[in-house]
Amino acid sequence: MSVPQTPRPFGAQTTAAEAVDGVDLHGRRAVVTGASSGIGVETARALAAAGADVTLAVRNTDAGALVAARLEKELPPGSGQLTVRQLDLADRSTVAAFVADWQGPLHILVGNAGVMAPPELVRTPDGRETQFAVNHLGHFALAVGLRPALAAADGARIVSVSSIGHLFSPVVFDDLDYRFRPYDPWTSYGQSKTANALFAVGAAERWADDGITANALMPGNIADTSLARHLDLEQIADFIASGALALPPQKTVEQGAATSVLLAASPTVAGVTGRYFEDCAPAEPVAERAGAVAGVAPYAVDRENAARLWAVSEALVR
Template sequence: MSEQKPIGSRFNAASTAHDVVAEMDLSGKTAVVTGGYSGLGIETTRALAGAGATVIVPARNGEKAQRTLAGIERVIIETMDLADPASVAAFANRMVANDTPISILVNSAGIMATPLARDADGHESQFATNHLGHFRLVAGLWPALLKAKGARVISVSSRGHQIAPVDFDDVDFTKRAYDKWQAYGQAKTANALFAVGLDRRGEQHGVRAFSLHPGVILTDLARHLSEDEINSFDVYDENGNRRVDPSRDLKSPEQGAATSVWAATRPELNGIGGVYCEDCEIALPQSQADGNKGVASWAMDVEAAERLWTLSEQLTGQLLDTRK
């Protein structure tokens, strides 16, 4: 795990995903982008494919994926439902059977502030989808990631991780009253801790992991929010138009995808991993950052990351073979 401090990136909050890869050639590389056909995922897919990568987009809704990704070259749409363990396993098995190295995995799919729901195993849906689904996916794709000999796994977290740590005594809200924002905060903290735990296991094999905050962008992710809740984010100006002001963390989708693409591709991050990023830069710890920027101590805690890893193995039955 690398030190949580900026490295002097030449990109910033206003940079777009295209800016990040403008002079890069990703020809011959294969990327997988979950959620790659909606919101920030589309822009992530567009940027990686535009730089020459073949981008595999696993989709629960194949028709929507075909429609939204139409016209983007080098994109392959596959079937997968992140909330269905059997579907995740089937997708991963197909990818591994193809014997194609996966150089980039961007775990961008997710849900936010949803009403209480549980998966087939009884796990709270935000934790199950945002974290456990991606944990299963990484475990299933592990042989393909190893084969790339230099893969990067990107976990799209959120500044929402600052809301709550992982409550290991009641991760599924069976003892405490359900709060959709506490559940979201817990899931986003889990995304960051997953990057810490994965990087600790992957570094010796050339697999590095990163987590990040993309910015505040109004996408389908907000579909469960009320009008008042959306307005509280100040995403609309006085004329009802979407506000884009990167200095206030209000970004366009193209800007919101930039940090994912930056972490997935930039050579200046070679030899680095396990860190949380924002605005195309490694973020400071929250205690050292301005305003509400930075990463909370509980989202970078190695002991918590190991505890989450053990819990995730127990809940999914998935183990990584990290023997050298």
């Protein structure tokens, strides 16, 4: 797997618009999940501004329609078209419907939607723990279902939005759904974000012959996003004080979307696959998880872990 040479102007302060500046995406089609808020909106904006036709795959289509209407007023002339489609990653039927309705090639798939740290254990209708189900299994089923469309694009890119939160936990294969251990919102979030990174490793190996690349990323500590809607501020303060959580410098949503957009569209990472990025560059391995604010844990890019997760995920979404 090649290591990209990222231009010096790209870094922690890069915005999504800067990451795609000068890139022509006319004739390309993109899907961005969770594109009704936060960095999903900015990811969709940047791709559309570069000419891509973007489908906003959202749980709440009313919210998605409002975002699309706003973006259409703000985007420059010549931008790509915006479409809103319903997708609830916790509901297999909506994932299956989305896949069944898709026609033609798909050039870019950005798995951006997610849920973070609900305080109580919640299960999906099919009995899965919600964070693992939404953040990983739903996106896994979506990508697998859309594989023919991605292969038809001849050079498609998959972008899997992970997090520094993957350092909270590896994937605990013996108890994915917290049936035998006490539920903890942070280790649950952590294993789902580790799964996002491992999915990119697995897809990179399996789908290379289809011309598909897949990479994961840490967007950053983003201000004012709905991802933190479940969080208890006192809980976060206690978590930071314990040394279990350290936060990197805060970014704007425009900066937070930059690495997603870079991986989705920039020629500087053409052909790069199976990697984990942060601040628009490949992340360094983390030797000590406690207090780390950057880097990737070796277990999150381990090929054996990725193969095991792929097999388990196939069985769970079958």
